[in-house]
Amino acid sequence: xxxxSVPSEQQFVRRFDSRDRILHGLLMLSFLGxxxxxxxxxxxxxxxxxxxxxxxxxxxVAGWMHRVCATLLILVFSxxxxxxxxxxxxxxxxxxxxxxxxxxxxxxxxxxxxGHMRWFVGRGPRPSFDRYTxxxxxxxxxxxWGMGIIGASGLFLWFPLFxxxxxxxxxxxxALLIHGEEALLAVGFIxxxxxxxGHLRPEKFPMDRVIFTGRISVAELEEERPDxxxxxxxxxxxxxxxxxxxxxxxxxLGTVIGxxxxxxxxxxxxxxxxxxxx
Amino acid sequence: xxxxxxxxxxxxxxxxxxxxTPVAKVDCGTCHESAxxxxxxxxxxxxxxxxxAHVAATCVDCHSTHDIRSASDxxxxxxxxxxxxxxxxxxxxxxxxxxGHIAIGNVGDLFKDSxxxxxxxxxxxxxxANCTSCHGAHDIRKKDDSQSRVFRANIPQVCGTCHEGxxxxxxxxxxxxxxxxxxxxxxVCSDCHSAHSIERADVGSWELxxxxxxxxxxxxxxxxxxxxxxxxxxxxxxxxVAKCSDCHGAHEVLPKTDERSMIAPGRVLSTCQTCHExxxxxxxxxxxxxxxxxxxxxxxxxxxxxxxxxxxxxVFGFFGLHAVLWLPRSAMERRxxxxxxxxxxxxxx
Numbered sequence: 178x179x180x181x182s183v184p185s186e187q188q189f190v191r192r193f194d195s196r197d198r199i200l201h202g203l204l205m206l207s208f209l210g211x212x213x214x215x216x217x218x219x220x221x222x223x224x225x226x227x228x229x230x231x232x233x234x235x236x237x238v239a240g241w242m243h244r245v246c247a248t249l250l251i252l253v254f255s256x257x258x259x260x261x262x263x264x265x266x267x268x269x270x271x272x273x274x275x276x277x278x279x280x281x282x283x284x285x286x287x288x289x290x291x292g293h294m295r296w297f298v299g300r301g302p303r304p305s306f307d308r309y310t311x312x313x314x315x316x317x318x319x320x321x322w323g324m325g326i327i328g329a330s331g332l333f334l335w336f337p338l339f340x341x342x343x344x345x346x347x348x349x350x351x352a353l354l355i356h357g358e359e360a361l362l363a364v365g366f367i368x369x370x371x372x373x374x375g376h377l378r379p380e381k382f383p384m385d386r387v388i389f390t391g392r393i394s395v396a397e398l399e400e401e402r403p404d405x406x407x408x409x410x411x412x413x414x415x416x417x418x419x420x421x422x423x424x425x426x427x428x429x430l431g432t433v434i435g436x437x438x439x440x441x442x443x444x445x446x447x448x449x450x451x452x453x454x455x
Numbered sequence: 456x457x458x459x460x461x462x463x464x465x466x467x468x469x470x471x472x473x474x475x476t477p478v479a480k481v482d483c484g485t486c487h488e489s490a491x492x493x494x495x496x497x498x499x500x501x502x503x504x505x506x507x508a509h510v511a512a513t514c515v516d517c518h519s520t521h522d523i524r525s526a527s528d529x530x531x532x533x534x535x536x537x538x539x540x541x542x543x544x545x546x547x548x549x550x551x552x553x554x555g556h557i558a559i560g561n562v563g564d565l566f567k568d569s570x571x572x573x574x575x576x577x578x579x580x581x582x583x584a585n586c587t588s589c590h591g592a593h594d595i596r597k598k599d600d601s602q603s604r605v606f607r608a609n610i611p612q613v614c615g616t617c618h619e620g621x622x623x624x625x626x627x628x629x630x631x632x633x634x635x636x637x638x639x640x641x642x643v644c645s646d647c648h649s650a651h652s653i654e655r656a657d658v659g660s661w662e663l664x665x666x667x668x669x670x671x672x673x674x675x676x677x678x679x680x681x682x683x684x685x686x687x688x689x690x691x692x693x694x695x696v697a698k699c700s701d702c703h704g705a706h707e708v709l710p711k712t713d714e715r716s717m718i719a720p721g722r723v724l725s726t727c728q729t730c731h732e733x734x735x736x737x738x739x740x741x742x743x744x745x746x747x748x749x750x751x752x753x754x755x756x757x758x759x760x761x762x763x764x765x766x767x768x769x770v771f772g773f774f775g776l777h778a779v780l781w782l783p784r785s786a787m788e789r790r791x792x793x794x795x796x797x798x799x800x801x802x803x804x
């Protein structure tokens with residue numbers, strides 16, 4: 178290795194480009210906004226719901242904020258789809274459809290899942306993960322599916338006069354139910370499972386800043402994603418993605434944003450649990 | 456007009472002046488026969504006979520002794536605008552309330568900010584309901600006495616004395632019909648409006664309370680209402696969205712099967728359109744009381760609900776277990792990575 182004088186903990190490679198990070202940041206912002214203004218409606222009979230909407234002034238203000246965040250999220254989702262389409266159509270980058278650089282579930286994901294579970298109970302080695310693990314893919318598709326379902330049902334509810342011109346009335350009953358339940362699934366999943374898998378589990382605790390800095394240390398890459406590391410070493414790709422260590426201010430900013438999001442998210446989960454258990 | 460002292464103090468007719476004191480008790484019934492007869496049946500008289508003679512009101516407590524004036528005289532204690540103050544001498548006095556075991560407590564407090572109370576105290580409206588308008592004057596009876604003006608079954612009639620138009624609407628509606636047929640649990644005016652602290656119908660908190668009041672009988676309807684956007688927003692304390700009466704009417708509530716009903720097939724669209732301008736027939740097909748547990752009524756919603764139910768259980772069940780199993784392993788992993796490599800043993804040790 179050319180940088181052999183520097184320990185691999187202090188060597189960095191790029192994992193997410195600036196657009197990935199900006200889109201994830203906007204996703205976080207709009208998601209928190211949607212959750213914060215939507216959850217009080219679903220749990221409108223909980224004692225905290227009134228106080229929470231009261232802070233916003235009125236349900237009209239909450240509704241307005243919900244729609245602003247929804248518009249932002251639709252924009253984020255559209256930009257993501259545009260980026261994917263460009264990669265496939267313009268750059269003929271078929272790698273995003275299959276293989277280690279693809280989010281598409283593949284046979285190895287099932288093998289990794291089973292292997293991981295065996296490792297949990299001490300009955301096998303830890304699977305040698307590649308660029309995207311099965312739980313990261315699940316996160317991705319959960320959000321993908323969620324945006325489609327919650328987005329579509331949300332638009333029905335936003336423009337009922339328009340949609341009722343050609344859709345039957347029961348669609349709106351179903352849309353309201355799905356919108357709430359699916360949002361509950363998304364909020365609950367992101368604020369518990371995604372937080373745990375990505376940030377709060379002991380190896381990552383208190384958080385993994387890779388989505389904010391875009392960079393991962395070579396040591397971490399080798400430890401956590403040995404297959405990707407091995408392939409990069411084999412094909413000499415590591416040097417192509419080598420980058421400086423993240424600037425201190427980026428790490429600090431990431432810490433603040435991440436900690437804020439985790440705190441707000443867990444608070445919301447706490448309120449939901451309080452309402453559900455009551 | 457005017458009477459000699461002896462018109463009331465009959466025992467002094469032949470007395471020499473100055474007369475001896477105390478004088479005998481005056482019997483108002485000598486002249487006011489019917490008023491005293493009514494009073495004898497009243498809660499005040501009953502209480503006096505049952506040992507509360509020192510507490511319960513008698514003629515002089517409301518009419519005074521020597522300064523008795525006609526109820527139409529603004530100086531009178533029984534003048535409509537003064538009457539609540541007269542009743543409050545006992546009914547807003549904590550000591551009297553305690554001694555007389557008056558169940559409702561300080562009713563003066565309840566009444567003073569009510570729409571009727573303000574109409575009297577602020578607007579000086581002679582026609583506003585005061586205590587006697589509902590309770591009667593001499594023959595005030597307990598509310599569980601079937602002859603009482605405020606006995607449950609008599610309330611619509613009493614309110615209708617002034618609110619004749621509302622009374623007519625009420626009797627045309629389903630609640631009024633149930634009331635007229637003697638159904639004792641049929642709602643009457645006071646169930647929604649309360650008795651003493653009646654508010655204007657556009658007071659938000661009261662409008663929202665009324666939704667819950669409807670729900671005390673219509674349990675299944677309030678449950679499905681709370682599942683909708685309308686019900687959620689009102690539950691958060693906002694009144695701008697549809698409440699029960701916006702779709703069903705207030706006094707003239709009628710079942711869907713009655714063609715005069717606001718929710719009858721022929722009228723429901725125009726009911727939706729009062730808020731949702733431009734609503735179409737498809738829009739009005741929305742079921743504002745859809746029940747996700749009722750497969751017959753809302754099959755699509757039923758299956759959607761079951762699907763979401765199991766999806767939530769599946770996802771949280773699986774990933775919950777996944778996380779629980781992962782946690783100890785992840786902690787071991789962290790220790791392994793953070794542990795310094797084992798030091799070579801010092802041979803002198």
